[in-house]
Amino acid sequence: MSDAGQPDGVAVSIRGLNLGFRTPRGPALALRDVSLDLGRGRALGLVGESGSGKSTLVSAILRLLPGNVERLSGEIRSGGEDLLQLAPERMRQLRGTRFAMIFQDPMTALNPVFRIGTQLVDLQRARHPRLPRALLHERAVAMLRRVGIPEAERRVHGYPHEFSGGMRQRVMIAAALLAEPEVLLADEPTTALDPTVEGQIVRLLSALRAEMGGTMVLISHSLALIGELCDDVAVLYAGVVVETGTVREVLEQPLHPYTRALLACEVGADAPRGVPLRSIPGEVPDIARLPPGCIFADRCALVIEACRAAQPALRPPGEASAAGAATAAAPSGPSPDGPVPGNPTADGLTPDVAGPGAAIPGVAISSAATSAGPASGVLAGDAPPHEAPLPADAVRMGRGDTPRNGTIRRGDAFRANARMAACIRI
Ligand SMILES: Nc1ncnc2c1ncn2[C@@H]1O[C@H](COP(=O)(O)OP(=O)(O)OP(=O)(O)O)[C@@H](O)[C@H]1O
Ligand code: SF4
Ligand SMILES: [Mg+2]
DSSP, rough: OOOGOOOOOOOEEEEEEEEEEEETEEEEEEEEEEEEEEETOOEEEOOSSSSSHHHHHHHHHHHHHTTEEEEEEEEETTTEEEEGGGHHHHEEEEEEETTEOSOHHHHHSSTTTSSSSHHHHHHHHHHOTTOHHHHHHHHHHHHHHHHHOOOOHHHHTGGGGSSSSHHHHHHHHHHHHHTOOOEEESSSSSTTOHHHHHHHHHHHHHHHHHHHHHHEEHHHOOOOOHHHHHEEEEEEETTEEEEEEEEEHHHHHHSHHHHHHHHHOOOOOOOOOOOOOOOOOOOOOOTOOOOOOOGGGOOTTOOOOGGGGGGOBOOOOOOOOOOHHHHHHHHSOOTTTTTTSSSSOOTOOOTTTSTTTTTTTOOOTTTTOOOOOOSSSSOOOOOOOOOOOTTTTTOSSGGGGGGGGEETTTTTTOOOSSSSETTTTT
């Protein structure tokens, strides 16, 4: 442990986070006992269906929450501070310095009445209060160039409406990087873009991460994108983290039936024509009326009676729970290790989709982004070091992570979140 209860090598440590909204239908629990670590220099992907609480989790880290939050408990530790306990002024300081955010829709984040250059200069003030304006302008132009804005010297004088959607998202990325954040939070940064521009932005984010290292949370509905850009994954369902692990573990060997179902719904570029898109039967439960047992029970092909008793806790695979012991004796239902002839498959969708280990359509996991680790929780020795020398003029992310030799090592022999799933049948 390092300072104030925050594990070593962890940029943000979340423990027992509960967040509830006041709604006309009564209290609605959007995050339920969430515990996650964001490893320094690592990228954590947050996945889950719409309404699963991904944006709420990131908003809680930044403490940018709507007025109808009626319950907020637990801890979010970063830099030795509990963010939930900080005075509003201190929290304001951290936004745009320690944390920066890339929003899904750049138009809502960029001010339409100010020139791009003015906005990029002003946001650097928090980090560099004494640098002359001309130098901040130069840095803004250099960063626009770096994120692929053509004629950056001229375009820096333009207004947001003069940029295309893809260009605006590049400007948002430039803005986030100019803040030199220790932690970059990206909430579906490519969802509003067409596939061609999305591909460009993904490549850009990937290149910037390789170049600058840094710590990132990436929210996306696309598991392919998560596989491309992230080291670790957390799967959220109705405000509960149901599975964690490295990208390779979770995408190649999913444990939780919900993760398997999500993977089975992923559409690959090579998907055959005319085959209907898969979806998970049923609906995400109403967070104002959560069931007492497993929140996925109503949609799970593996459900048994014991599942409805209590929400299973996250635990490592194979570590027996009381309820799991009960399932060992239970004869009903298919094996979670694979489809049983004549029974629904573990993903609960169609029988041609295999369980753990199945190839994932459209998910290409680059070895640079992933490495399965042994059960001890330490990455295997074959993990690529991800060393990239920092260009002298580069704006550095995660400066606290820069080791003595001046390079950033991404995900060095460290693993923030152990392999876990919240299902009594793993
Ligand atoms: N201000 C609010 N008041 C009441 N409920 C809210 C409020 N904001 C969010 N919610 C609810 O909290 C849950 C989580 O919402 P959130 O926006 O975090 O989901 P998400 O995973 O980001 O979804 P999406 O993929 O659609 O962006 C949803 O059920 C949503 O309706
Ligand atoms: S505990 Fe596991 S098997 Fe049971 S309903 Fe939940 S996800 Fe399905
Ligand atoms: Mg969202």
